[in-house]
Amino acid sequence: MFRSVGRARLVPRRVILHGAGVAVLSTAAQAQSGYPQQTVRYINLFVPGGATDILSRAYCAKMSELAGQQFVVENRAGAGGTVGQAAIAKAVPDGYTLGLGSVASLAVAPSLYPSLPYDPARDFTYVSGIWQVPNLLFCNNDLPVRSVPELVSLIRSRPGRYVYGSGGSGTTPHLTMEWFKQRAGLDIIHAPYRGGAPAMVDLMGGRIQLMFDNIPTAIGAVRDKRLRPLAVTGATRSKALPDVPTMMEFYPGFEVTSWGGLVGPAGLPLPVVNRLSGLTKRALESEDLLRIFDDNAATAWWTTPEDFASFRGQQDALFAELVKVSGARVD
CATH class of the missing domain: 3.40.190.150 (Bordetella uptake gene, domain 1)
Structure with a gap:
C-alpha cells in the first residue's frame, strides 16, 4: 500500500532499487551502443x-x-x-x-x-x-627439382640425405613440413633456426635444401629468382604467386x-x-x-x-x- 503525505507519495524501497537498476542497465546499454567512446x-x-x-x-x-x-x-x-x-x-x-x-x-x-x-x-x-x-614450400636453386612430385621422388631416392630448415621447433612452417613428411612418406632431417631469416641465409648458401615459411618472408627472394617456389598451403592459389600450385593439388586436404x-x-x-x-x-x-x-x-x-x-x-x-x-x- 502507498501512503499519502500531502501530495507526495512514498514509493516502496524495492521499487526505488528496481528503478535504479534499470537506470544503470540503460546507461550501460547506451554506452555499448555508442561503442567505442x-x-x-x-x-x-x-x-x-x-x-x-x-x-x-x-x-x-x-x-x-x-x-x-x-x-x-x-x-x-x-x-x-x-x-x-x-x-x-x-x-x-x-x-x-x-x-x-x-x-x-x-x-x-x-x-x-x-x-x-x-x-x-x-x-x-x-x-x-x-x-x-599460407605457407610456401621452396628450395634453393641447386636442388634439381621444379615440382612437388619431383621433390618427393628425389628425397625418396636418397632417404636421410636432405635437410630442411625452419624458424624454430613448433612453428607452423616446421609443423607443416612434418605433415608433408608424413603424407608423402619422406625421410628428411630438420634443422631448426632462431627465426626464418637465418634459415633462409643457409638455404641460399646451400647448407640446407628446402623449407616452408610464410609467403611474405620468402616472396622477395622468390621474385628475384634466388629461391624456387614449389607449392603454397592455402585452399587456393595465392594472388601473390598465381603460377605456383597448392599442396592440395597433390595432397587433398593439405591446407595450413x-x-x-x-x-x-x-x-x-x-x-x-x-x-x-x-x-x-x-x-x-x-x-x-x-x-x-x-x-x-x-x-x-x-x-x-x-x-x-x-x-x-x-x-x-x-x-x-x-x-x-x-x-x-x-x-
Whole structure:
C-alpha cells in the first residue's frame, strides 16, 4: 500500500532499487551502443616490423577511420605469442583492450607448452577472423627439382640425405613440413633456426635444401629468382604467386595457414562484440586495406564470432596431432 503525505507519495524501497537498476542497465546499454567512446588498445603478439605487425597496423588504421576512435597497436612479444595473449585474457572485458588471436598462441601453443597462463577455449571472446597467410614450400636453386612430385621422388631416392630448415621447433612452417613428411612418406632431417631469416641465409648458401615459411618472408627472394617456389598451403592459389600450385593439388586436404583474428577477454558484452564484428566486416571490404593485404600475400578473412571459435577448436586438434608427430615441445 502507498501512503499519502500531502501530495507526495512514498514509493516502496524495492521499487526505488528496481528503478535504479534499470537506470544503470540503460546507461550501460547506451554506452555499448555508442561503442567505442575512447581509444581502443590492440595488443599485437609479435615484434614490430613483421607481417603480423604490418597487417595489424593496417587493420587498426581502417578500424580507427570507421569507428571514429583510435585503435592503437601495442606490441607485447614473447614466448611464441603467449605473453601478449595472456595480457588480452587478463584485461577488463569492456571492449577497450583487444588484440590479435593467432594460430601460434591459440592452436599450436596448447600442445607445444606444458602449461599456459590462459585457456584458449575459456578465457577469450572470439570476435572475427582478420587474415589468413599460407605457407610456401621452396628450395634453393641447386636442388634439381621444379615440382612437388619431383621433390618427393628425389628425397625418396636418397632417404636421410636432405635437410630442411625452419624458424624454430613448433612453428607452423616446421609443423607443416612434418605433415608433408608424413603424407608423402619422406625421410628428411630438420634443422631448426632462431627465426626464418637465418634459415633462409643457409638455404641460399646451400647448407640446407628446402623449407616452408610464410609467403611474405620468402616472396622477395622468390621474385628475384634466388629461391624456387614449389607449392603454397592455402585452399587456393595465392594472388601473390598465381603460377605456383597448392599442396592440395597433390595432397587433398593439405591446407595450413598462419591466421590472425580479433579477440578480447572472456565476457565482452554482446553489443560490443556485434559492433566490432560489423566494423571488421566493413574494414575487410575496403579496397585500400585489401591492397595492403595483397601486398603481404594475406587473404582477408571475416567470420562470425561462432565460426571463429569453432575454427580455432578445429585448428587446435590439427596442430595437436602435428606436434605429437613432430616431437616438438617447449619446456
